[in-house]
Amino acid sequence: xxxxxxxxxxxxxxxxxxxxxxxxxxxxxxxxxxxxxxxxxxxxxxxxxxxxxxxxxxxxxxxxxxxxxxxxxxxxxxxxxxxxxxxxxxxxxxxxxxxxxxxxxxxxxxxxxxxxxxxxxxxxxxxxxxxxxxxxxxxxxxxxxxxxxxxxxxxxxxxxxxxxxxxxxxxxxxxxxxxxxxxxxxxxxxxxxxxxxxxxxxxxxxxxxxxxxxxxxxxxxxxxxxxxxxxxxxxxxxxxxxxxxxxxxxxxxxxxxxxxxxxxxxxxxxxxxxxxxxxxxxxxxxxxxxxxxxxxxxxxxxxxxxxxxxxxxxxxxxxxxxxxxxxxxxxxxxxxxxxxxxxxxxxxxxxxxxxxxxxxxxx
Ligand code: ADE
Numbered sequence: 113x114x115x116x117x118x119x120x121x122x123x124x125x126x127x128x129x130x131x132x133x134x135x136x137x138x139x140x141x142x143x144x145x146x147x148x149x150x151x152x153x154x155x156x157x158x159x160x161x162x163x164x165x166x167x168x169x170x171x172x173x174x175x176x177x178x179x180x181x182x183x184x185x186x187x188x189x190x191x192x193x194x195x196x197x198x199x200x201x202x203x204x205x206x207x208x209x210x211x212x213x214x215x216x217x218x219x220x221x222x223x224x225x226x227x228x229x230x231x232x233x234x235x236x237x238x239x240x241x242x243x244x245x246x247x248x249x250x251x252x253x254x255x256x257x258x259x260x261x262x263x264x265x266x267x268x269x270x271x272x273x274x275x276x277x278x279x280x281x282x283x284x285x286x287x288x289x290x291x292x293x294x295x296x297x298x299x300x301x302x303x304x305x306x307x308x309x310x311x312x313x314x315x316x317x318x319x320x321x322x323x324x325x326x327x328x329x330x331x332x333x334x335x336x337x338x339x340x341x342x343x344x345x346x347x348x349x350x351x352x353x354x355x356x357x358x359x360x361x362x363x364x365x366x367x368x369x370x371x372x373x374x375x376x377x378x379x380x381x382x383x384x385x386x387x388x389x390x391x392x393x394x395x396x397x398x399x400x401x402x403x404x405x406x407x408x409x410x411x412x413x414x415x416x417x418x419x420x421x422x423x424x425x426x427x428x429x430x431x432x433x434x435x436x437x438x439x440x441x442x443x444x445x446x447x448x449x450x451x452x453x454x455x456x457x458x459x460x461x462x463x464x465x466x467x468x469x470x471x472x473x474x475x
Contacts, residue, residue: 320352
């Protein structure tokens, strides 16, 4: 079984010193998180992909700076690894304010929220990852903070308790979620806008791989970059992770330069197939195809067969398989498409959905 992907898209480790273009990021000594942080774009100019969102944000940030007001609260939704945390830092840099990073599960009581809110400066960005996992009591106390920039505290206990309203600086709440559907309507209503991050196109992924390789001083030709990009599930975080692994193969088995052949052979050996599916993806597909005859089958039954969390399947595995046309969702459950059968080397029975053509996209 390959390395498991995690739901946790959470707060990154402390930011290492930023590498400018003339600096090499010394990745060998960095853990995975710090490595990913070091490769993050710092400003809109450096950000590749999500064009419509970036264009909208440019306008909002410019308007906020011209008018000297804080940016509206907004919500980013989408699968892990597409850049929600990165965007929070980019926005903070563009606004010239501090970004405070937390997450729904980390804010586990009202006092924790109070201490976060009272540490904010004027105009700062508060990034709350996995905001769908906030407890109800914490969420309710967030409403007046978002709306009126105030926070109600009770000082003392029992009959002598006194309510004190604290005034907060104007701040921007940037919420991130992998599960838009789990957000309550009152919380959703308090965001000025919502945006669903889409998967990256192949040319954008290749550009991200080339940019990261340049920062790391890794030699890569354009076919090598496309090969890494093609196998990265349209997800920059995965591309950057695979790039480091492929670099090792290029150093040991080649002349240090990543070519298409080196990338393909390294990724095959790392059990990432030509469509970018890893062991978990393939296990999901074989359960649906082989154990449940292609479906329809409920996600709980798939999760039980794989001994995997339902949430991991819904938030991490399925979004890409759906997007790439391996699986469809029907009212009676998930169904494997003809593309999935063929991917597993099987002939699709006539009754299964086709899965559509990915020509011009990833495969
Ligand atoms: N590294 C990770 N995501 C990126 C992006 N969207 N643009 C540039 N570099 C990245």
